[in-house]
Amino acid sequence: DTGVSQDPRHKITKRGQNVTFRCDPISEHNRLYWYRQTLGQGPEFLTYFQNEAQLEKSRLLSDRFSAERPKGSFSTLEIQRTEQGDSAMYLCASSPHVGVWQFFGPGTRLTVL
Amino acid sequence: DQQVKQNSPSLSVQEGRISILNCDYTNSMFDYFLWYKKYPAEGPTFLISISSIKDKNEDGRFTVFLNKSAKHLSLHIVPSQPGDSAVYFCAASPEDDKIIFGKGTRLHILP
Numbered sequence: 001d002t003g004v005s006q007d008p009r010h011k012i013t014k015r016g017q018n019v020t021f022r023c024d025p026i027s028e029h030n031r032l033y034w035y036r037q038t039l040g041q042g043p044e045f046l047t048y049f050q051n052e053a054q055l056e057k058s059r060l061l062s063d064r065f066s067a068e069r070p071k072g073s074f075s076t077l078e079i080q081r082t083e084q085g086d087s088a089m090y091l092c093a094s095s096p097h098v099g100v101w102q103f104f105g106p107g108t109r110l111t112v113l
Numbered sequence: 114d115q116q117v118k119q120n121s122p123s124l125s126v127q128e129g130r131i132s133i134l135n136c137d138y139t140n141s142m143f144d145y146f147l148w149y150k151k152y153p154a155e156g157p158t159f160l161i162s163i164s165s166i167k168d169k170n171e172d173g174r175f176t177v178f179l180n181k182s183a184k185h186l187s188l189h190i191v192p193s194q195p196g197d198s199a200v201y202f203c204a205a206s207p208e209d210d211k212i213i214f215g216k217g218t219r220l221h222i223l224p
Contacts, residue, residue, distance in 0.1 A: 004156070033211065042117075042202050042214030043157065056211065091156055095210075101147060102212060104156030 002026060004105035006092050012111045013082055020078045021108045025094030032075050033102055034067055035091040036060065043091050049075060082112045116140050117205050119215035127223050132190040134218050136203030139184065143205040146179060147212065148188050151200045160201075161188070190220075198222045 005024045013019050025032050030051050035043035046065070047057045051072035061067075064082075069075040079086055089109050093102035118137045126132040138146070144165050149157035163170040163177045163186070170177050176189045190197055203215040 031210070040122075040216060042204070042216050043212075045211045045213065048211060093156070101159045101162060104149075104158070106154065106156050 004092055004094055004103055006090075006105040006108050008108055009106060010109045010111075012113065014113050015084060016081055018078065018080045019082060019110065020076055021090055021092075021110075023075045023077070023092030023094075023105060025074070025092070026096075026103055029094035029096050029103075030072065031095045031097065031102075032069055033093040033095075034075070034077055035093065035104075037089040037091060037107070038087075046077075079110075082110075084112045086110060087112045114139070115215075116213050117203055117215040119203050119218050121218050122216070123219040123221065125221040125223055126193050128195060129192045132188075132193045132197065132220055132222070134188040134190075134201050134203070134220065136186050136188075136215055137184055138186070138205055140205070140207070141181075141184065143207055143213075145206045146177070146186050147204040147206065148175075148177060149202040149204060149214070151202065151217070157202055193220075193222045195222050195224065 007022045033048040034046040037043045046061050047067050049069040064080045067077045089107040091107045093104045095102045116139050147162045148160040150160045151157045161172050161175050163179050168179050179186045200217045200219050202217045204212045
């Protein structure tokens with residue numbers, strides 16, 4: 001499978017716990033994006049990387065959120081001290097360069113109890 | 114404030130007829146407009162795009178129309194098929210390449 005993969009697909013956690021999600025982009029795609037989708041809404045941009053550099057962060061990305069892409073390949077998104085409002089689908093997407101539209105992974109569904 | 118608006122949460126169309134999905138936007142600086150399609154338990158899939166300098170783009174059964182003066186775009190699917198049943202997201206991209214999505218319209222193709 002050469003598409004964008006995300007792990008885990010589902011995560012249930014208790015409020016206050018930390019969670020980490022992983023995204024593996026399509027090989028050789030140097031741009032990687034994270035989005036969040038809540039019920040009844042479209043995906044909302046969180047942040048993106050070009051290679052290992054994080055180029056932009058949305059104001060939606062509070063201090064409890066951190067994203068990394070240490071070697072310019074896979075990326076991780078960590079949420080510390082989770083809150084019930086963090087419950088959402090977290091989507092990762094990649095593209096080879098500017099102007100080529102993004103390929104999305106299947107998402108990680110987070111439920112915070 | 115919502116920059117990309119899809120005011121119809123759902124739409125039902127008879128198989129074989131034309132499906133028309135509508136979208137409005139507020140930011141005249143968008144360079145590209147996109148449509149993504151999403152099935153349950155999958156991520157969104159790119160469908161078709163249009164540059165802000167064009168007013169129409171066609172790809173098989175899918176045509177997107179852009180009316181810049183009205184800040185309106187629409188997606189036409191002709192003829193509609195059962196596999197077209199999905200959620201369709203209208204989206205826009207400013208020059209820095211991130212995508213701003215609408216809330217989506219759920220399309221039901223009726224047999």
